[in-house]
Amino acid sequence: MVSDRGLEVLRVIVQDYxxxxxxxxxxxxxxxxxxxxxxxxxxxxxxxxxxxxxIAAPHTSSGRVPTDxxxxxxxxxxxxxxxxxxxxxxxxxxxxxxxxxxxxxxxRTVRLLSQLTNQVALVQYPMFSRAxxxxxxxxxxxxxRVLAVIILDNGRVEQRLVETEASVDDVLIGRxxxxxxxxxxxxxxxxxxxxxxxxPELIAxxxxxxxxxxxxxVREQLSAQRQDRLVMAGAANLARTEDDFPGSIYPVLDxxxxxxxxLRLFGEMEAERDSVVASIGRENAxxxxxxxxxxxxxxxxxxxxxxxxxxxxxxxxxxxxxxAAVRAVARYLSRTLDAE
Amino acid sequence: MVSDRGLEVLRVIVQDYxxxxxxxxxxxxxxxxxxxxxxxxxxxxxxxxxxxxxIAAPHTSSGRVPTDxxxxxxxxxxxxxxxxxxxxxxxxxxxxxxxxxxxxxxxRTVRLLSQLTNQVALVQYPMFSRAxxxxxxxxxxxxxRVLAVIILDNGRVEQRLVETEASVDDVLIGRxxxxxxxxxxxxxxxxxxxxxxxxPELIAxxxxxxxxxxxxxVREQLSAQRQDRLVMAGAANLARTEDDFPGSIYPVLDxxxxxxxxLRLFGEMEAERDSVVASIGRENAxxxxxxxxxxxxxxxxxxxxxxxxxxxxxxxxxxxxxxAAVRAVARYLSRTLDAE
DNA sequence: ATTGGCAGTCAGGGTGTTCGAGTGCTGATG
DNA sequence: CATCAGCACTCGAACACCCTGACTGCCAAT
Numbered sequence: 001m002v003s004d005r006g007l008e009v010l011r012v013i014v015q016d017y018x019x020x021x022x023x024x025x026x027x028x029x030x031x032x033x034x035x036x037x038x039x040x041x042x043x044x045x046x047x048x049x050x051x052x053x054x055i056a057a058p059h060t061s062s063g064r065v066p067t068d069x070x071x072x073x074x075x076x077x078x079x080x081x082x083x084x085x086x087x088x089x090x091x092x093x094x095x096x097x098x099x100x101x102x103x104x105x106x107x108r109t110v111r112l113l114s115q116l117t118n119q120v121a122l123v124q125y126p127m128f129s130r131a132x133x134x135x136x137x138x139x140x141x142x143x144x145r146v147l148a149v150i151i152l153d154n155g156r157v158e159q160r161l162v163e164t165e166a167s168v169d170d171v172l173i174g175r176x177x178x179x180x181x182x183x184x185x186x187x188x189x190x191x192x193x194x195x196x197x198x199x200p201e202l203i204a205x206x207x208x209x210x211x212x213x214x215x216x217x218v219r220e221q222l223s224a225q226r227q228d229r230l231v232m233a234g235a236a237n238l239a240r241t242e243d244d245f246p247g248s249i250y251p252v253l254d255x256x257x258x259x260x261x262x263l264r265l266f267g268e269m270e271a272e273r274d275s276v277v278a279s280i281g282r283e284n285a286x287x288x289x290x291x292x293x294x295x296x297x298x299x300x301x302x303x304x305x306x307x308x309x310x311x312x313x314x315x316x317x318x319x320x321x322x323x324a325a326v327r328a329v330a331r332y333l334s335r336t337l338d339a340e
Numbered sequence: 341m342v343s344d345r346g347l348e349v350l351r352v353i354v355q356d357y358x359x360x361x362x363x364x365x366x367x368x369x370x371x372x373x374x375x376x377x378x379x380x381x382x383x384x385x386x387x388x389x390x391x392x393x394x395i396a397a398p399h400t401s402s403g404r405v406p407t408d409x410x411x412x413x414x415x416x417x418x419x420x421x422x423x424x425x426x427x428x429x430x431x432x433x434x435x436x437x438x439x440x441x442x443x444x445x446x447x448r449t450v451r452l453l454s455q456l457t458n459q460v461a462l463v464q465y466p467m468f469s470r471a472x473x474x475x476x477x478x479x480x481x482x483x484x485r486v487l488a489v490i491i492l493d494n495g496r497v498e499q500r501l502v503e504t505e506a507s508v509d510d511v512l513i514g515r516x517x518x519x520x521x522x523x524x525x526x527x528x529x530x531x532x533x534x535x536x537x538x539x540p541e542l543i544a545x546x547x548x549x550x551x552x553x554x555x556x557x558v559r560e561q562l563s564a565q566r567q568d569r570l571v572m573a574g575a576a577n578l579a580r581t582e583d584d585f586p587g588s589i590y591p592v593l594d595x596x597x598x599x600x601x602x603l604r605l606f607g608e609m610e611a612e613r614d615s616v617v618a619s620i621g622r623e624n625a626x627x628x629x630x631x632x633x634x635x636x637x638x639x640x641x642x643x644x645x646x647x648x649x650x651x652x653x654x655x656x657x658x659x660x661x662x663x664a665a666v667r668a669v670a671r672y673l674s675r676t677l678d679a680e
Numbered sequence: 681a682t683t684g685g686c687a688g689t690c691a692g693g694g695t696g697t698t699c700g701a702g703t704g705c706t707g708a709t710g
Numbered sequence: 711c712a713t714c715a716g717c718a719c720t721c722g723a724a725c726a727c728c729c730t731g732a733c734t735g736c737c738a739a740t
Contacts (some may be wrong), residue, residue, distance in 0.1 A: 043681090060690055253575060366703080368702095
C-alpha cells in the first residue's frame with residue numbers, strides 16, 4: 001500500500017513532469033516542495049509508487065515519470081479543481097458577445113476551447129431526435145435533380161440532392177411539396193418519417209417512381225441521426241508538443257482525421273451530467289490513440305439534446321486546467337444554446 | 341548558359357532526389373542513367389547548374405539538391421506529362437459512381453485527391469454570383485430569433501440566424517416571408533439584394549425595426565460571396581514526410597489551419613483554364629509556407645462559376661504526377677458538377 | 681519511520697579517429 | 711573543344727571512448 005505522503009509525492013511528480021517534460025528525481029522534489037523529510041525518505045516512497053506501477057523510470061538511475069495508471073490516479077483522486085485564470089475568463093467573456101447560427105457557434109466554441117487549452121478541441125453536433133420539422137422545401141436544380149431542404153424548428157437545416165431517372169417538372173414538384181409539408185409540418189422527426197410513407201400514393205401513377213425516389217431520400221435524411229459530425233480545431237497544437245509522441249505524430253494526426261474514430265471514442269466514454277471524464281493513454285489503444293489522452297464533457301443544445309465536446313492531447317497534459325476549461329466551455333455552450 | 345545535357349542532368353537530379361530524399365552525386369547519376377559520358381563530365385555540367393543556382397550542395401563535397409529555382413525550371417520545362425497510373429484511374433472511377441449534394445461531392449473529392457497524391461488536398465467552394473434565388477424561408481426559432489434560409493437554384497443553401505430586439509410573432513414572419521419571396525424569387529443574387537431594400541417599408545410601422553433587422557441580415561448574406569470556404573483532407577500526410585520540414589511541422593500545420601491564408605494564396609495564384617500551376621517554396625514565403633509547394637487548378641461548377649482546388653506538400657514532391665492528379669480531378673469534378 | 685552515507689548505474693555530451701562519398705582541378709586525348 | 715581519367719582534398723556520418731552528473735538502492739545508525 002502507498003501512504004498519504006506517497007500520494008502527495010505522486011501529485012508533485014505529475015505536476016513537475018507535466019510542467020517540465022523532465023523525469024523528476026527525489027532531490028528535485030525536496031528542493032522544490034517542502035515535504036519536511038529528506039530525499040532518502042522520498043526515495044522510499046517512490047519505490048512504493050513504482051511497485052504499484054504508478055510511476056516508472058525511463059532508464060536505470062534517472063528521475064521518474066508517471067505511468068498511465070499514475071495519471072489515472074492523479075485525475076481521479078489528486079487533481080484539485082483549479083479555477084480558471086483571468087485571461088481564460090475574459091476569453092470566454094469576449095466570445096460570449098457575438099451570436100450566430102448553430103454552425104457558427106460551434107465553430108467559435110471549438111476555436112475557443114482549443115485556445116484555452118492549447119490542445120486539439122472537438123465539438124460534436126447535437127442530435128435532434130426531439131426536434132420538429134418546420135418546413136420542407138423541394139427545389140428542382142436540373143430536370144433530373146431535386147434538392148430537398150429540411151428545416152427544423154431548432155434552427156438546423158439539412159439538405160440533400162436527389163437524382164431521379166425520369167425528369168421531373170415543376171408541377172409535380174409543387175404538388176409533392178404541398179403534400180409532404182402537410183404530412184410533416186410540426187411533427188417530430190420520427191413521426192414525420194412515418195407520415196411520409198403514404199405520400200407517394202397520392203401522386204399520379206405516371207410520376208410514382210420519381211416521387212417515391214424523392215420521398216425516400218427525404219425519409220432517409222430524417223432518420224439519419226445527425227450526430228455523426230464534429231468540428232475540430234487546433235490540430236497544429238499536436239505538432240507543438242511533437243516530442244511527446246514517440247516516433248512520429250503521423251499515426252495521431254491520421255487517427256484524428258478519421259472522424260468516425262473520434263465519434264466512436266466519444267460514444268464509448270461514459271460521463272455523468274456536468275462532469276468531465278478522461279480517457280488516458282493506453283485506455284485509447286483500440287482507437288490508435290495510445291499516446292494521447294482525451295477529456296470529454298456534455299453540453300445540452302436547444303432541444304435539451306445532449307452532445308459532447310472535449311479536447312485531445314498528449315498524455316503529458318495539464319489535466320486540472322484542461323478539465324476545468326472543458327467544464328467551463330461545456331457549461332457556457334449549454335447556456336448559449338439553451339437560452340430562449 | 342546551361343547545355344541541353346545540363347538540363348537533362350537537372351531533371352534526373354530532381355527525380356532521384358524526390359524519390360530518395362538523398363543528395364545525388366555525379367557517380368550515382370552515371371550509374372543509374374545512361375548518359376554515355378563519364379562522371380567527370382557530369383560534374384562539369386553540375387558546376388554550371390550550380391552557377392545558375394538551379395542546384396545546391398547542402399555541404400561541401402556532398403551530392404546536390406535542387407533549389408526552389410531548380411524545381412521551378414523542372415515544372416516549367418522539364419516535367420513530362422505523366423499519365424495517371426491504373427490504380428489512380430480506378431480510384432477515380434469508383435469515386436465517380438456515387439452522387440450526393442454539393443457538400444458531399446466536395447468532401448469526397450478532397451479525400452480522393454488527397455489519396456491520389458498523398459498530400460494535403462484542398463477544394464474551394466464555388467461562388468455563386470450568377471446563381472438565382474429559388475426560395476427564401478423564414479423560421480421563428482425562439483420569439484426573438486429568426487432563422488433565414490436562402491435556397492439557390494444551383495443547389496446551394498445558405499442559412500443565418502437573426503437576433504431581434506423585440507419579439508416577432510408568426511403573423512409578421514408570414515407576412516415578411518411572402519413579401520420577401522415576391523421580391524427575390526427567381527432573381528440573381530445581386531438583383532435580389534437590391535430588391536429587398538424596399539420590403540421593410542411595406543411592413544407596419546410598429547414592426548419596422550425587427551423587419552429591417554431581418555431583411556438586412558438576409559441582404560448581407562446574399563451579397564457575401566460564399567467563396568470564403570474550403571474543405572481540406574490529408575493533413576496527416578505532412579507528418580509522413582516530417583523530415584522535409586526543417587525544425588518542426590508546427591508552422592506549416594498552423595498556417596494551413598488558418599483557412600484565410602490558404603484562400604488568399606489560392607486567390608493570388610494565376611492559372612489559365614484547364615492548366616495546373618505551381619507555387620514553389622519561397623514563392624509562398626508571405627504565407628508562412630516557404631517550405632511547401634502548392635499546386636492548383638480550376639474547376640467549373642453548375643453555374644459555370646469557377647473555383648479552385650489543389651494540393652499542398654513539401655517542396656520535395658513528385659510534381660509530375662501530382663499535377664496530373666490535380667488536373668484529372670479538376671476535370672472530373674467539373675464534369676460531375678456541370679452535368680445536366 | 682527516518683536518515684545520512686556510499687556504491688553502482690547509465691544517459692548525455694564532448695573528443696578524436698576513421699571511412700567514404702563526392703567534389704574541383706589538371707593535364708591528356710580524340 | 712568537348713570529354714575524360716586521375717588525384718588531392720573536404721567534410722559529414724559513424725564509431726569508440728571517456729568523463730561527468732544525476733539518480734537510485736541499500737544499509738546501518740538514530
